[in-house]
Amino acid sequence: MNAAGKLILVAGLILSAATVQAQTPPRERKEPEKKLREKPITVPFELLKSRHMALQVKINGKGPYRLIFDTGAPTNLINTKLAKEAGVVKKEDKGGFGLFGMAGGKTIDTLEIGDVKLEKVQVMVMDHPTVTAISNALGPIDGIVGFPFFARFKTTIDYQKKELTFEPNGYEPGDAIQALMDKMMSAQKGKQEPAIVAPAALWGFGIDKDNSDEEPGVVVKDVLAGSPSAIGGLKAGDRLLTIDGRWTDTIGDTFTAVSLVRPGRAVTVIVKRNGKEVKLTVKPVKGA
Numbered sequence: 001m002n003a004a005g006k007l008i009l010v011a012g013l014i015l016s017a018a019t020v021q022a023q024t025p026p027r028e029r030k031e032p033e034k035k036l037r038e039k040p041i042t043v044p045f046e047l048l049k050s051r052h053m054a055l056q057v058k059i060n061g062k063g064p065y066r067l068i069f070d071t072g073a074p075t076n077l078i079n080t081k082l083a084k085e086a087g088v089v090k091k092e093d094k095g096g097f098g099l100f101g102m103a104g105g106k107t108i109d110t111l112e113i114g115d116v117k118l119e120k121v122q123v124m125v126m127d128h129p130t131v132t133a134i135s136n137a138l139g140p141i142d143g144i145v146g147f148p149f150f151a152r153f154k155t156t157i158d159y160q161k162k163e164l165t166f167e168p169n170g171y172e173p174g175d176a177i178q179a180l181m182d183k184m185m186s187a188q189k190g191k192q193e194p195a196i197v198a199p200a201a202l203w204g205f206g207i208d209k210d211n212s213d214e215e216p217g218v219v220v221k222d223v224l225a226g227s228p229s230a231i232g233g234l235k236a237g238d239r240l241l242t243i244d245g246r247w248t249d250t251i252g253d254t255f256t257a258v259s260l261v262r263p264g265r266a267v268t269v270i271v272k273r274n275g276k277e278v279k280l281t282v283k284p285v286k287g288a
Helices: 017-022 080-085 129-138 176-188 228-232 251-259
Strands: 007-009 041-044 053-059 062-069 104-113 116-125 143-145 153-158 163-168 205-208 218-223 239-243 267-273 276-282
Touching: 218 251, 228 276, 239 251
Parallel strands: 062 143
Antiparallel strands: 007 205, 041 163, 053 062, 053 104, 104 116, 153 163, 205 218, 218 239, 239 267, 267 276
16 A cells, blocks of 8 residues: 555544545434443354355344445445345335446345344445355355444454454444445546545554555554553554454554544553554543
8 A cells, every 4th residue: 555545543534435434423313222222242253264254134124144244344235136135125116226236325124133133224235246256255145234333333353252242332323325425426526625534532643554464453654752642552563453342454444443432531452563462541632
């Protein structure tokens, strides 16, 4: 990745897939979800040969279907076969299917993963070529579980037990699909203004990750002297693995992790340093 691909988490962040996520304001919380926030919920996952995690998911009471759990995905995604079977796409819907079976953004009435059940969840209907390729190689894969689901939880991964634990955080994301479509349309209209977003909390470090780097985590390139990250012990050269229990395997993952931490709240940061995992505590501050 060249210098333009670097992410500096200081005063602003250059647009990435996760920028669309940050631009979608949370909706008001619904009363039924208060019960969901009372306790963590653990569900099993399947670790594929591709190193993706696959979950058994029910859509509108149908299934289960096998979907990839991807913290780098800005939207939930399902293929046209699932969409038709589960009634996400109805006969009376206008427009039909476009390139790669794309039917645009839809709303799932219910999405269930184990004991987690959410209502009115946004999804993109599309036969994504990458998902199709994985499905052809490793067995049926019907889509991706992305930001509109995982943003609601603090997620813990136990690779030995092959379990995900979802601890509700009270956050309900807005419509990331619409924000993504708006961004695409503005680009088509020739609007090329740089998109800069400022996280609520300032951390004071920069990261990078080469396209050929398949190891977990991202590389810390810079740490500003006197910044919250420096005070917490973060060093250039560290491989950042998690922030507050969230993966930081990609630049998008890292953006999501830091954006969900409120200013002034101390969180655990795990890095790999000299071949060993080191646990740090960082307390980001409020931006100017």
